[in-house]
Amino acid sequence: MDVITTHVNADFDCLGAMVAAKRLYPDALMVFSGSQEKSMRDFFLKSPSYVPPFTRLKDVDFEQITRLILVDCQHSSRVGRFAEVAGRPGVEVHIYDHHPGASGDIRPSGGEIRDCGASTSILAKILRERGTEVTPVEATLMMLGIYEDTGNLTFPSTTTDDYAAASWLLERGANLNVVADFVTQELTAQQVSLLNDLIKSLQTVCVNGVDVAIAHAALEYYVGDIAVLAHMMRDMENLEALFVVVAMGDRVYLVARSRIPEVDVGAILREMGGGGHATAAAATVRGETVIQVVERLQRLLPERVNPKRTAADLMSSPVMTMPVGTTLAEAREYLTRYNVNAMPVMDGERMTGIISRRIVEKALYHGLGDLPASEYMHTEYLCAEPSTPIAALQEYIVVQHRRLVPVFEKERLVGVITRTDLLRYMYAGLQRTAEAVYDLARDNLPVRRREVLHLMNKSLPARVVSLLRDLGRVGDELELPVYAVGGFVRDLLLGNENDDIDVSVEGDGILFAETFAARMGYRVKSHEKFGTAVIVFPDGFKVDVASTRLEYYATPGALPTVERSSLKMDLYRRDFTINTLAIRLSGADFGMLFDYFGAYRDLQEKSIRVLHNLSFVEDPTRVFRAIRFEQRLGFQISRHTENLVKNAVKMGFLDKLGGKRLLNELVAIMKEREPVRAILRMSGLGLLRFIHPEIVLQAENLRVLDEVKKVTTWFDLLYLAETVEVWVVYFLALTTAISDDSFWGACTRLSVSEHYRERLIEMRIHGEQVLEVMERKVARGEDVRPSDIYFWLRGLTTEVLLYIMAKTRRDEVRKFVSLFVTRLRGVTTSITGDDLKRLGLPAGPRYREILDRILTARLNGEAASRDDELRIASGEIAAV
Structure with a gap:
């Protein structure tokens, strides 16, 4: 028996998601695990024609449940009696939830968990892709869920999937009048009174340089829709981060909203038994007073609020530089090689100026390529320190139109901050370009960080988690930042098994690998030329270690030249965005996911994208890897990336590809589970002729x-x-x-x-x-x-x-x-040549003929024993 359910105190998103799930699981029973929000109870009373066929909890035979479908929830503590079913051996658990960061303890065997404004939107997309139709009543119920959880499609957590789902439901007859009546209701007298109390109690505290607002109140009666009041307060007072704490009866309810990356309210309220998004979250606490909860929240904030960033947080290191004697023509080669628009000019260890691409190009236009770059470099520039606040950099870069700020520790150059670095910080999260058509190194995508420790603990074997912690500890001892990178991280987020662990070290990767191997008693194989090593465990398990590095290509299709670099540039040299994720293993940020190039978004959108437009020119083998990942993961090569593939084919860059490298890619494709689909894709793109x-x-x-x-x-x-x-x-x-x-x-x-x-x-x-x-x-x-x-x-x-x-x-x-x-x-014969010799057969070709004759008899069932074979052999010899 299949059962669809959700968390206790269900809201409209729970209702809409359950209705959508019923279309996916038509034989399932829809059952509420507990009570419902007051607004939903009012809806059922006023609109009985919209009430779907629910089964009462007491009428469910829990022993007969073989598959449990959970929506908008991942935690056993929030599903009442169904928690026992979720943990029962042999029961399938399918989860559809829009909180991928939730620390749920229920491990799903199916479903879909990903970032979205509403759980209903996830299910609506599945129905749309499968061509499953819904009735106007179902469309209206699903629209209620989307509108409630996205604030009428206005909350920061709203995604394009929510808009697409709303559009699809509207086309199927969703009644927006009904939605408006119940989602955008006027405040009740009790809500107005509570809002007034909250505004009076509102206080702003500075935590790690970030302003966080906290409001609290205590009531003897229950008032619903606190989230609506929190949104109103945030907008009325123009607050960046707000926590609302309200005691009602024996419970304390928390609702939190955040507009800034420094305050991840979902992570904070997970510490208090709740959960949600980085921008919107909620929790319920029992057995404590409102004052106790506020005090616990205030103690937790310093640990969870990220400090306002300084120059040290934004700067890139190590710094790519050019020597003082470099000519302007050579300077252009430097800038192109490292894909930057400005670069420090060094006289030994001392920085003497900054040369920009704009100046270099103009100088070359005027025929000055043989002159030293130092003749035209900027010699006046802002000298920042790692502790310099970001605000001090803004006017210099934005108002004075400067491209680069050097960062010094005393007189030593330790990093640089580019205009793109600053813009990425200033506009983080505001720009969501669906299809990048230029180098992602210059794309203003936000550098996103997500805590995935809960996912690691839930999805990885205990041995692997312990190994990752050991790697991080050795990194701490050596004061080297250590990251798990590449396909291992990608597959962790996708829920796929992957035992190939790749580690990148910002610093000396070989030193790190040799130190780790010595500590643990393992073997290590080092490759000095590439700064890489392999740690070999006693059971044959291996961990690949590399120093973070960048690569540049002298000619199309050539092998790359390798140099030491930062984590970001190390990830930038990889083939596709989905392989650019990194998880910090060292320091206090163990389990923190770093996403420089929008990889998390591409995983959600199931898109294969290159990082820059010359990717297939520099390494044409990536064309075949794009197809391999597309077919293996069930993704789609993005439109722009496919155009770049077609361009590489048209320009004949794959003709320059070495045969051995091409063979390696073909072998990898043909070893995949479904190679025929990949071969068809190769044919469609004109690759087979190569x-x-x-x-x-x-x-x-x-x-x-x-x-x-x-x-x-x-x-x-x-x-x-x-x-x-x-x-x-x-x-x-x-x-x-x-x-x-x-x-x-x-x-x-x-x-x-x-x-x-x-x-x-x-x-x-x-x-x-x-x-x-x-x-x-x-x-x-x-x-x-x-x-x-x-x-x-x-x-x-x-x-x-x-x-x-x-x-x-x-x-x-x-x-x-x-x-x-x-x-x-x-099949073999029992007798051998020695037996024929004993029977008196002289040496010669007859040995093979007689043995084949005996083997023929064996194969055809004419000889079943050694005696039969000897009889046949004797007859053959006698006939000679």
Whole structure:
């Protein structure tokens, strides 16, 4: 039995999400786990025609529940009696919630949890994508949920998905008059009185340089919709962060709102048993007075409110510089190589000025490229310290139109702050560009930080979490910032298993790896040239460690030149935004997620995006990786990124790609779970011609490729103690329509080793010949004995055997190969050449002929024992 439920004290978003979930799970019962908000109870009384068919809690047979669908909740303490069901072995739990940061203790086996203004919007999007229709009544109930939790689509937590869901529901007949009547109601006399008390008690405290407002009140009766009052107060008083604390009966209710990144109200109220977004959250406390709750909140704020940022928080380090003797022509190369618009000029350890791209370009226009850059650099500039407040930088950069501020510790240059760094801070969260069409290093996306420690504890094995903490502790000892990066972080957020842990160290990664290995008694392999190392555990488990670095490419398709750099630039060199996330392992920020390039957003939108427009020019292999990630994750290459792929194809950049690198990417694609979809995508983008011009996907190729999936799955299910190179089978299928000479050319293009190339072409030719013989025999209706099958197929590799099974259209031929693989190829004779020698057979080629004759008898069931074989051998020898 399926049951749809939500948290106690349900609101309109709970109602709308439950109604939407009913469309996804049509046989499920809708049951409230507890009471409902007063506004929703009033709605049911005044609009009985809108009341959906709910089942009473007391009528539910809890023992019969096999699947529990939770909406707008992840915590067992908020679902009443259903908490026991959620923890029962064998019960599926599907959760649909718009609080991905909630510290819920219920681990879902299905559903969807992601940032959104309302849980209803998540379910509405699923219904829309599946083409599931809803009635006007259902659309109205769902619209109520969205409007309530997004403040009529005005709250900062509102997303494009909420707007899209509202539009879709309106098209399906949602009644906005009904929505307006119950979402935008006038305040009651009790609410007005409470609002007055809250305004009188309002106090602002400065916490870590951030103004936080707290208002409190105590009532003997219950007043609903405190969240509405909190929003009104925030807007009336123009508050950046507000906590409202109201005691009613034996409970104290907290509602919090924040407009600034320094105050994550969701994280703060999670510490008090509640939860929510960074911008909106709530909690309920029992057994304490309103004064006690306020005091506990005030003690918690200094620990959870992030300080206002200083220059140290914004600056990039280490600093890329150029020497004082650099010419203007060379200066342009420096600026282009490091993708910056301004750079300090150094005389040894002393900074002498700043040269900007604008000055360099103008000087080159006037033919001054051979002159020293120091002749035209800025020699007057603001010298900031790490403790310099951001406000002191704003006028210099914005009003005086300066591009760069150097940061010094005494006279040593330790960092720089660019105009983009400042704008990103000033406008964090205000700009949400759906499709970046320029370098993300210059994009004003906010540097977002999210605490994902709860997700790590919930999703990762205890051993892995302990390992990450150990890595962080060694980083603290060495005073080196340490981060988990790349695919491990991406898959953690997506809920996918990934045991490949990559660690980046801001500093000496090899020193870190060697120190960690020495502490733990593990082995380490270091690569000085690239600043990387591999920590090898006793059980073979490995952790890859790298110093944060940047890469630049001398020519398109060339291998990169590597230099030490900051975390941000290290992440910027990666292939796609979704692989640029980092989790801090060292320091007090263990479990903090760093997102410089909008990766979290792209994970939500299921989008594959490059970081800059020359990405495929510098490394064309990324074209194939884009397709691989797209198909593996079920994502979509973004429109702009796909245009860049098409441009790389049109410009022929993939022709410059080394064969070995191209082969590695193809092997990786063909090892994926669903390689055919990726091959189809490659074909659609015109990539197959870079393997060989004659490779074109046609009906026959596609048929054979589809069959490869079936036969390799069949082989896996045999559980034989044998490994097979599945990619070879797919490669043979992909090239099935081209000639042997063209196949040789494709292998040559891919730099397949000469020995393996010769072996592969030999097997391909032999396999095709055998296939032709078997199909001809079947077509003629001739009898085929097991021994015929054995001698036809003997000597072919498993990969070629599977290719034959995939290529043939005849079931009889597939049965022949299946019989060979599962039984015939393991058949052997009991007697050997020594037995023939004892029987008096003189040395010569007759040994092989007689042994094959005996093997033929074995295969065809004409010899069942050693005596039978000796009898046959004696007869053959006597006939000589």
